[in-house]
Amino acid sequence: MRAQPVTPAAPIPLLTGTLTSTGSDTLASLMSGWAADFSRRYPEVGVQIQAMGSAAAAALAAGTAQLGPMSRPMSEPEIAGFRQRYGYAPLALPVAQDALVVMVNQANPLEAISQRQLDAIFSVTRQCGQAAPIRRWGDVGLTEEWRTLSLLRYGWNTASGTQGFFRLRGLCGGDMQPTVNELPGSVAVAQAVAASVNAIGYTSMGFHARGVKRLAIIDAAGHTLTADAQTLRRGEYPFTRPLYLYVNKPPGKSLDPLTLAFLARVLSDEGQEQVSQAGYVPLTQSQRLRARRAAGLP
Incomplete structure (x- = not known):
């Protein structure tokens, strides 16, 4: 043939x-x-x-x-x-x-955080419903030496669409705390969180770095969610974009x-x-x- x-x-x-x-x-x-x-x-x-x-x-x-x-x-x-x-x-x-993820220093024992807690950490207006601001790691349930350790906050600068999205979704449209250290992008935020044991920050899910740990998000119904293809496509993860x-x-x-x-x-x-x-x-x-x-x- x-x-x-x-x-x-x-x-x-x-x-x-x-x-x-x-x-x-x-x-x-x-x-x-x-x-x-x-x-x-x-x-x-x-x-x-x-x-x-x-x-x-x-x-x-x-x-x-x-x-x-x-x-x-x-x-x-x-x-x-x-x-x-x-x-x-x-x-x-x-x-x-994409989705925004919240990260802490890898030594931090915290595994998950609610949106209301996140708002009380980063926002001055607390429009998500938390009654009082969160200033120390003991305010989110950590004990022993973490109980009195103050939070060090890192985020993106105002030129970034990421900060605007975080304010809209993470802070229920509220205003950022003046104590948040504003940095130019994912690398800078991750490096700062990795360098400080009491730090917390947010970044894009596409960025990975040594020395930091991602926190799961607890939604309003009490479900603990991580950012992955399934939760993003089902519309479950709250900070999807x-x-x-x-x-x-x-x-x-x-x-x-x-x-x-x-x-x-x-x-x-x-x-x-x-x-x-x-x-x-x-x-x-x-x-x-x-x-x-x-x-x-x-």
Whole structure:
């Protein structure tokens, strides 16, 4: 029997130029991984990644970046500024699922914390319902030498979408304590918590570091929950959030070829496998299909 001819793979189109991404620190490792994959596939394209916090995604409105990674939805003023310049809103594409996790020093015996306790630690307004502020580890039930040890609080700075999300979800929309030490990102927060036995902080689930321990979250019904693919996809973990790529797509028109090709890789099987490898949760098939359609991908 004559062997059937092998159908050659479709050629990769030639693309040249530069893609610029300006935005979220949370998405920095993912963007770097996607950029490396994209550069291998399209060696004539340069990809520049600037991780300056989600507020820096305003570069998309200024036209200095084609990609605006954000760990939160754009605010109404940000969308209004973009609309004022272009006459339409930017396109928000979810590219991964993330969650905020609370971490303490690895020597800390605490294993879980409630949202009300978390609010009483970080917030000055205590809108989640805790009657009194929490200042010492004994206030969350620790004993012996931990009972009188004061808390040292670490969080993200105001340029980050992570702080805004934490205030909205973790603090029930309340105001941050002035005693919270504000740092520029996951690495800085984790290093600070690892260096101080009485420290507590919050970060993205995609970040792992030595010297710290993640706490489970006790929800309003008394269930103890950890951040994983199951609790995120079932909507059980209280601090779940999508991660976005914002792009400038005029209604009824196609994205520029570089941006479209980059999104095709991000929303491919390979691109979503990188999401898993980075410690985040990939989109479901239906979520990915909706994102591809919105971007104008087949």
